[in-house]
Amino acid sequence: MRVQRLLTETENKKIADNVDLKLIEPLIEKYKGKKGNLIPLLQGVQSIYGYIPRSAFELLSAKTGLKLSDMYGVATFYAQFRLSPVGKHIVKVCHGTACHVQGADAISTAIKDALGVSDGETTPDKLFTLETVACLGCCSLAPVMMIDEESYGKLTGSSAVKIIKEIKIKEKENK
Amino acid sequence: MAQTKVIVGLGSCGIAAGANKVYNKLKAIKDAENLNFELAKTSCIGMCFREPLVEVVDENGSMIYGDVNEDKALEIVQQHIIGHNPIKDYVVKTDLFKTPDNSFFDGQVKIALRNCGYIDPENIHEYESRNGYQALRKIVNEKMQPETIIQTIIDSGLRGRGGGGFPTGLKWRFAYSNKADEKYIICNADEGDPGAFMDRSLLEGDPHAVIEGMIIGAYAIGATNGIIYCRAEYPLAIKRLNIALSQAREHGYLGKNIMGIDGFNLNINIKEGAGAFVCGEETALMASIEGKRGMPSKRPPFPAEQGLWRKPSNINNVETYANVPYIIANGAESYNKYGTEKSKGTKVFALTGKIKHGGLVEVPMGTPLRDIIYKLGGGIQNDKKFKAVQLGGPSGGCIPEHLIDIQVDYDQVTATGAIMGSGGMVVMDETTCMVDVARFFLDFTQKESCGKCTFCRIGTKRMLEILTRITQGEGEEGDIEKLEELALQVRESSLCGLGQTAPNPVLTTIKYFRHEYEAHIKDKKCPAHSCKKLLTYTIDPEKCTGCTVCAVKCPVKAIDGERKKVHTINQDICIKCGDCYSNCRFDAITKN
Numbered sequence: 001m002r003v004q005r006l007l008t009e010t011e012n013k014k015i016a017d018n019v020d021l022k023l024i025e026p027l028i029e030k031y032k033g034k035k036g037n038l039i040p041l042l043q044g045v046q047s048i049y050g051y052i053p054r055s056a057f058e059l060l061s062a063k064t065g066l067k068l069s070d071m072y073g074v075a076t077f078y079a080q081f082r083l084s085p086v087g088k089h090i091v092k093v094c095h096g097t098a099c100h101v102q103g104a105d106a107i108s109t110a111i112k113d114a115l116g117v118s119d120g121e122t123t124p125d126k127l128f129t130l131e132t133v134a135c136l137g138c139c140s141l142a143p144v145m146m147i148d149e150e151s152y153g154k155l156t157g158s159s160a161v162k163i164i165k166e167i168k169i170k171e172k173e174n175k
Numbered sequence: 176m177a178q179t180k181v182i183v184g185l186g187s188c189g190i191a192a193g194a195n196k197v198y199n200k201l202k203a204i205k206d207a208e209n210l211n212f213e214l215a216k217t218s219c220i221g222m223c224f225r226e227p228l229v230e231v232v233d234e235n236g237s238m239i240y241g242d243v244n245e246d247k248a249l250e251i252v253q254q255h256i257i258g259h260n261p262i263k264d265y266v267v268k269t270d271l272f273k274t275p276d277n278s279f280f281d282g283q284v285k286i287a288l289r290n291c292g293y294i295d296p297e298n299i300h301e302y303e304s305r306n307g308y309q310a311l312r313k314i315v316n317e318k319m320q321p322e323t324i325i326q327t328i329i330d331s332g333l334r335g336r337g338g339g340g341f342p343t344g345l346k347w348r349f350a351y352s353n354k355a356d357e358k359y360i361i362c363n364a365d366e367g368d369p370g371a372f373m374d375r376s377l378l379e380g381d382p383h384a385v386i387e388g389m390i391i392g393a394y395a396i397g398a399t400n401g402i403i404y405c406r407a408e409y410p411l412a413i414k415r416l417n418i419a420l421s422q423a424r425e426h427g428y429l430g431k432n433i434m435g436i437d438g439f440n441l442n443i444n445i446k447e448g449a450g451a452f453v454c455g456e457e458t459a460l461m462a463s464i465e466g467k468r469g470m471p472s473k474r475p476p477f478p479a480e481q482g483l484w485r486k487p488s489n490i491n492n493v494e495t496y497a498n499v500p501y502i503i504a505n506g507a508e509s510y511n512k513y514g515t516e517k518s519k520g521t522k523v524f525a526l527t528g529k530i531k532h533g534g535l536v537e538v539p540m541g542t543p544l545r546d547i548i549y550k551l552g553g554g555i556q557n558d559k560k561f562k563a564v565q566l567g568g569p570s571g572g573c574i575p576e577h578l579i580d581i582q583v584d585y586d587q588v589t590a591t592g593a594i595m596g597s598g599g600m601v602v603m604d605e606t607t608c609m610v611d612v613a614r615f616f617l618d619f620t621q622k623e624s625c626g627k628c629t630f631c632r633i634g635t636k637r638m639l640e641i642l643t644r645i646t647q648g649e650g651e652e653g654d655i656e657k658l659e660e661l662a663l664q665v666r667e668s669s670l671c672g673l674g675q676t677a678p679n680p681v682l683t684t685i686k687y688f689r690h691e692y693e694a695h696i697k698d699k700k701c702p703a704h705s706c707k708k709l710l711t712y713t714i715d716p717e718k719c720t721g722c723t724v725c726a727v728k729c730p731v732k733a734i735d736g737e738r739k740k741v742h743t744i745n746q747d748i749c750i751k752c753g754d755c756y757s758n759c760r761f762d763a764i765t766k767n
Contacts, residue, residue, distance in 0.1 A: 035466075037466060039446075039463065043407070101528050109752065110750065110752060113750065134452065139371075139372055140534055141191055157731075
């Protein structure tokens, strides 16, 4: 079983100002009253904010009549849902069987070292969130990682770190 | 003269290998030089080990180029398309001459994958031109009744390809015989097994085949609503399914009074999964569609009686549906002529791990495992020694070398302690630690357990703790027996397939590789030199030339030393990734 928790009130206050709840109103209109709408609603919210803010849960509940406890139950059950904000780039290191056999652990360790965060955490500069995923389905290119929408295959510890560094450099140039 | 056609394979693995860049390069050359060839897209033909693939079809026939990059794409255009002089060294598949990779296709029979890699999956006309929707037409023209269709599927011997292996026709008959105002036909595309990508490739490569299979199934059981439950991790599959569904609606294959059959109404929608392996179990999948936590429930009632929204429902896997149009169009015999007594037809496998030719293969049931690994798969990477093949993912088991001559069908695979599963086949060599493989799968099932049954929730956790201890060199006498006892309890006391089969990887590795467990526990050694805690990398001062390659390659800067002087590894920093070991040209790094 996976265990996730919602941000505490104090943690939440720090970021609550950035959440514009107006953005999810069309979504609520689309799914309101439809049966089986809970998961698509949460997926929709996450695709807007990158995670499900506490205030969005409350708004959904008020507008659709869905119970907070049901929503929280679903959001913590499925691996896809995040309850805290993520970095600009999401690094997903594949730990499927093929990747595991080809040394995915070493890739994760090298990236953790380069970013200075553990699995599921975001770097202090809010650039990267590191995640471990079960299988990206590109097994013949193992070991694989996916950054945002782009997949990188046949990695080694050093090539993975190099890819991360290149993104960092690009980000600096853009600033 | 027919126009030359250039087709780029744009499946997920092709794209990951850089196929989009190749496509864009070809397009740029074509536009810049105003060349007269047709540029098209297709999906995965299964040769993942040679991606990106580019096929050139001209008046002489077809040639598929492998490992294409932007430079090679330019060469292909200049020499083959403009110069009419194919670059034979780059060709990986053609009927015109023998290539070193031809053996990959020897013995394959493509039924489920019949169109993958041959059509543009985003174009319904290409599917139709290869007998697409002909099965549905046959049903209309010959006025086939639901009973006839169900009987044909029963006669074909088709069994559920998602892992269960239940006869598909019988499942349909149960759903058919339950009368209700509403019924559901559901496609399970929640391919969660790590190391398996059969369904992804099928959905990306030939979505209409799956949709046609569902339409036929809906007609047979009397369903009015269809749902494809697809993993959200497969964005490309979802995109192509959406395109295919809207095309099917436009062409009248979905909607009201389909193909003029009075009262045959069907719509199909996609539900995106949210990342829970247990949702591959059918009752959990339906709970998830209803918007609940995906927890399995007790059967009976079976989905055929009370399924989604308490209506009779039929759930099949992607590959199962993809076989259906072929069987209906060509008759049951066209399918059951392949296979063994109790396992008919063909099966798709995702061949991965330490294998030379990793990719997607479809072979008749009963093909010897040895042929799949050595003929199709080309043998083990770097010619290392084969150790085992893992079949069936987290619910399956490891088949050791002395059983490599079994025929792959439901009965023989089950007899080894593994399961057929959905078709993930991960090959392991002498450098793979079997205790670590067992720990890996337990770690997976333990995280994915929904938590409903105590033994699955807590038992798998205890088993994982023991396995982790063993791989860290802290195993104790009696650990193996404890694992066996817990395994039995988890198997007996879990409600659904996830818990019942979770101990399989542990039990099969203990059965066939007990000596590896004992080496970890008694000698504190990992025979495969894989478990990090039991491993140290050292530099041999006699052999080290101080070339600095290892120090440069080390991702954590654990290696010190001046140029042309002996280097040393700081064991406190070393993460044991092995990059130094694989990059040293002087064989100066040893692992122990």
